[in-house]
Amino acid sequence: MNSRLEKYAQLVISTGANVQPGQTLLVEADVEHTALVRAISDEAYRVGAGYVDVLYRDPFLRRSLIERGPHDALEFSPAWMTDRVARAAADGAALIGISSGSNQEVYAGLDLGRVGRARHAAVEREWLKAVTNREISWALIACPTERWAQEVFGEPDVDRLWEAVAHALRLDEDDPSAAWEQRLNELDQRTKILDDRAFTGLRYRGPGTDFSVALIPQARWMAGRDRTRHGQAHVANLPTEEVFTSPHKDSAEGTIRSSLPLSLRGGVVEGLELTFAGGVCTDIRADKGADLVRADMDIDEGGRRLGEVALVDRSSRIGETGVVFKNTLFDENAAAHIAWGDGISWTLDDLSVEDAHAAGMNESDTHTDFMVGSPELEVDGVGADGTAVPILREGRWVLETL
Amino acid sequence: MNSRLEKYAQLVISTGANVQPGQTLLVEADVEHTALVRAISDEAYRVGAGYVDVLYRDPFLRRSLIERGPHDALEFSPAWMTDRVARAAADGAALIGISSGSNQEVYAGLDLGRVGRARHAAVEREWLKAVTNREISWALIACPTERWAQEVFGEPDVDRLWEAVAHALRLDEDDPSAAWEQRLNELDQRTKILDDRAFTGLRYRGPGTDFSVALIPQARWMAGRDRTRHGQAHVANLPTEEVFTSPHKDSAEGTIRSSLPLSLRGGVVEGLELTFAGGVCTDIRADKGADLVRADMDIDEGGRRLGEVALVDRSSRIGETGVVFKNTLFDENAAAHIAWGDGISWTLDDLSVEDAHAAGMNESDTHTDFMVGSPELEVDGVGADGTAVPILREGRWVLETL
Numbered sequence: 001m002n003s004r005l006e007k008y009a010q011l012v013i014s015t016g017a018n019v020q021p022g023q024t025l026l027v028e029a030d031v032e033h034t035a036l037v038r039a040i041s042d043e044a045y046r047v048g049a050g051y052v053d054v055l056y057r058d059p060f061l062r063r064s065l066i067e068r069g070p071h072d073a074l075e076f077s078p079a080w081m082t083d084r085v086a087r088a089a090a091d092g093a094a095l096i097g098i099s100s101g102s103n104q105e106v107y108a109g110l111d112l113g114r115v116g117r118a119r120h121a122a123v124e125r126e127w128l129k130a131v132t133n134r135e136i137s138w139a140l141i142a143c144p145t146e147r148w149a150q151e152v153f154g155e156p157d158v159d160r161l162w163e164a165v166a167h168a169l170r171l172d173e174d175d176p177s178a179a180w181e182q183r184l185n186e187l188d189q190r191t192k193i194l195d196d197r198a199f200t201g202l203r204y205r206g207p208g209t210d211f212s213v214a215l216i217p218q219a220r221w222m223a224g225r226d227r228t229r230h231g232q233a234h235v236a237n238l239p240t241e242e243v244f245t246s247p248h249k250d251s252a253e254g255t256i257r258s259s260l261p262l263s264l265r266g267g268v269v270e271g272l273e274l275t276f277a278g279g280v281c282t283d284i285r286a287d288k289g290a291d292l293v294r295a296d297m298d299i300d301e302g303g304r305r306l307g308e309v310a311l312v313d314r315s316s317r318i319g320e321t322g323v324v325f326k327n328t329l330f331d332e333n334a335a336a337h338i339a340w341g342d343g344i345s346w347t348l349d350d351l352s353v354e355d356a357h358a359a360g361m362n363e364s365d366t367h368t369d370f371m372v373g374s375p376e377l378e379v380d381g382v383g384a385d386g387t388a389v390p391i392l393r394e395g396r397w398v399l400e401t402l
Numbered sequence: 403m404n405s406r407l408e409k410y411a412q413l414v415i416s417t418g419a420n421v422q423p424g425q426t427l428l429v430e431a432d433v434e435h436t437a438l439v440r441a442i443s444d445e446a447y448r449v450g451a452g453y454v455d456v457l458y459r460d461p462f463l464r465r466s467l468i469e470r471g472p473h474d475a476l477e478f479s480p481a482w483m484t485d486r487v488a489r490a491a492a493d494g495a496a497l498i499g500i501s502s503g504s505n506q507e508v509y510a511g512l513d514l515g516r517v518g519r520a521r522h523a524a525v526e527r528e529w530l531k532a533v534t535n536r537e538i539s540w541a542l543i544a545c546p547t548e549r550w551a552q553e554v555f556g557e558p559d560v561d562r563l564w565e566a567v568a569h570a571l572r573l574d575e576d577d578p579s580a581a582w583e584q585r586l587n588e589l590d591q592r593t594k595i596l597d598d599r600a601f602t603g604l605r606y607r608g609p610g611t612d613f614s615v616a617l618i619p620q621a622r623w624m625a626g627r628d629r630t631r632h633g634q635a636h637v638a639n640l641p642t643e644e645v646f647t648s649p650h651k652d653s654a655e656g657t658i659r660s661s662l663p664l665s666l667r668g669g670v671v672e673g674l675e676l677t678f679a680g681g682v683c684t685d686i687r688a689d690k691g692a693d694l695v696r697a698d699m700d701i702d703e704g705g706r707r708l709g710e711v712a713l714v715d716r717s718s719r720i721g722e723t724g725v726v727f728k729n730t731l732f733d734e735n736a737a738a739h740i741a742w743g744d745g746i747s748w749t750l751d752d753l754s755v756e757d758a759h760a761a762g763m764n765e766s767d768t769h770t771d772f773m774v775g776s777p778e779l780e781v782d783g784v785g786a787d788g789t790a791v792p793i794l795r796e797g798r799w800v801l802e803t804l
Contacts, residue, residue, distance in 0.1 A: 045466060050474075051480070060440045061456055064444050067444075067447075083485060
């Protein structure tokens with residue numbers, strides 16, 4: 001177990017946040033993640049980090065706030081928490097964020113409106129700004145816990161969850177960093193194929209789904225490798241199995257059905273179906289959790305428009321595990337997905353942010369991925385002449401180089 | 403167990419920090435204190451707290467820093483951490499600080515110089531300022547953990563430790579707050595007797611101890627009840643069994659031997675003997691941990707002078723348990739104690755801070771209590787005419803009203 005923790009810490013410090021000598025590392029984790037956080041701290045100092053600044057969250061304190069706190073406190077951010085992020089951005093710090101399951105059982109029985117509203121709003125905006133402006137070298141990962149295992153398997157079998165997570169993270173390879181280099185190369189190759197094809201849009205067909213979206217001509221396809229504006233390479237999501245771009249904010253049309261549950265603000269959304277017209281989501285239906293989606297989309301004008309389309313095929317290790325993780329970081333990498341909310345500015349980094357918005361990139365204070373991929377989903381690329389070219393069929397990547 | 407946690411939370415929110423409607427409550431706790439912290443948050447919101455702002459510490463992250471971090475990082479405080487305290491002071495917030503054992507086993511094998519140096523120096527100064535200026539309504543308490551029980555009993559018998567802590571905190575009473583009201587009244591009565599006697603000094607005699615110190619004429623004797631400068635009552639230490647005042651910084655003479663181990667900056671000091679001349683500590687001897695004392699005293703010029711004398715007798719509930727808690731909050735309330743470092747400004751609150759220093763109150767960035775009381779220790783009050791009047795004999799309080 002120690003060896004697995006150390007391999008995980010090494011992977012996220014090197015391939016993930018790519019912590020540099022003298023750099024400050026911020027860690028955001030739950031109180032249940034202490035063992036992994038301590039291994040990360042050890043490894044960060046080993047490679048020369050200047051200071052490791054850990055903030056432990058406690059979901060049960062959030063429950064306490066939601067259940068008993070005053071209304072004004074629900075979206076309150078202490079000034080120090082916002083300042084911490086702003087300074088990290090100004091200093092070009094590294095960040096590792098650690099999540100687990102949805103925590104929905106923690107918030108069971110609470111008013112869903114209050115659950116959906118409770119968040120450090122100003123802090124989230126500051127993080128989004130730091131990420132959008134590519135100020136920090138960040139990596140999001142997940143850490144198995146008993147509660148997460150309970151949610152995934154119906155029993156607190158944390159060893160079984162570790163097995164699945166370790167496979168998805170390639171920690172079962174002798175050299176996980178080398179294995180990730182190879183996989184990131186494969187994903188980069190897919191982005192090159194897509195950029196060369198210069199599709200003007202994507203078309204999705206499947207059970208409950210008949211949907212199209214236009215792409216922004218200047219927007220590139222990207223994969224897991226990121227780079228801060230200071231030139232520091234990092235991999236923002238581990239695992240990552242997707243290629244993605246920013247779609248045009250005015251172009252989504254039709255209905256798209258989610259293929260996996262979505263953890264959102266302490267709840268779980270199931271059976272989600274969204275209908276779009278002229279780029280705007282005009283109808284939200286779900287078997288469960290539609291109110292959470294509504295609260296998230298209604299955050300601002302851009303909340304009901306799309307910010308990301310991402311393609312994942314079933315060669316993904318997450319798909320291989322057969323596990324529904326109920327954690328977006330994993331589940332979005334099991335299947336093709338789409339996000340409402342903010343566009344991804346670095347897919348348009350030849351343009352200023354203003355020009356990127358003028359070109360059709362969406363702008364919002366939220367960015368929420370939902371999974372649409374399945375063996376039944378067909379995704380085509382549509383060329384300037386209107387011809388459709390298969391990209392995903394039966395969950396497999398079928399697009400070849402021109 | 404839940405009922406005990408709730409009673410503890412109620413006691414510390416009411417009698418301790420005395421949290422007011424709309425007030426912000428800061429909590430500083432270890433990651434092992436989650437159950438108590440959650441109960442405190444629930445209770446704080448129940449009485450109308452505006453926001454509960456919890457910072458979880460992880461002693462193993464401090465170990466990671468001490469073992470592997472750069473030299474400069476040892477005393478570093480992130481700016482946000484200092485700002486958080488400064489704002490709490492400006493806003494008149496409440497604070498609950500939760501400790502456990504010494505953590506010495508966490509730091510085992512590390513360089514003691516680095517262990518002694520590692521602290522958030524600027525944050526500690528900011529807290530000391532907030533406390534000295536009486537800006538916040540604060541309460542320090544402790545929370546049983548397996549590691550603390552291991553340290554106290556040699557086995558992780560956390561139930562046994564809870565029994566002892568609950569007795570010391572009067573949680574075994576039907577109404578702990580009412581029981582504390584009664585005890586605080588008794589302690590206030592002792593301060594009144596001492597003030598009426600107007601002793602000019604104290605004299606300590608016992609095995610290894612022959613020591614005297616002068617009192618400051620303007621300094622009052624005080625007990626557990628505190629009041630912020632905004633007039634908010636609170637009890638800063640729970641448990642509290644002491645009466646205390648600030649001695650004259652130039653007056654300590656002779657040798658005094660510690661009667662209990664002292665937890666200090668992640669280590670434990672045992673068999674401490676200090677010799678003073680003209681108020682200054684001129685010799686530090688200890689069976690263990692003398693370097694920790696030296697590092698703490700050498701923080702500044704006032705570090706080697708005394709800031710507090712406190713009298714405790716064996717009617718103390720901590721004394722009754724017979725447990726050496728290896729936590730100063732408890733052990734200082736089992737036995738008479740003395741502190742080197744900063745004087746206690748509110749014992750001289752009729753004077754400005756400048757006038758208090760001119761009157762003989764010590765000034766330092768540290769304030770460290772060490773225990774000197776035992777059944778063998780005799781403490782006398784010395785009157786202006788040189789007559790000695792017994793205060794403590796065989797561990798009992800024997801001083802009557804004039």
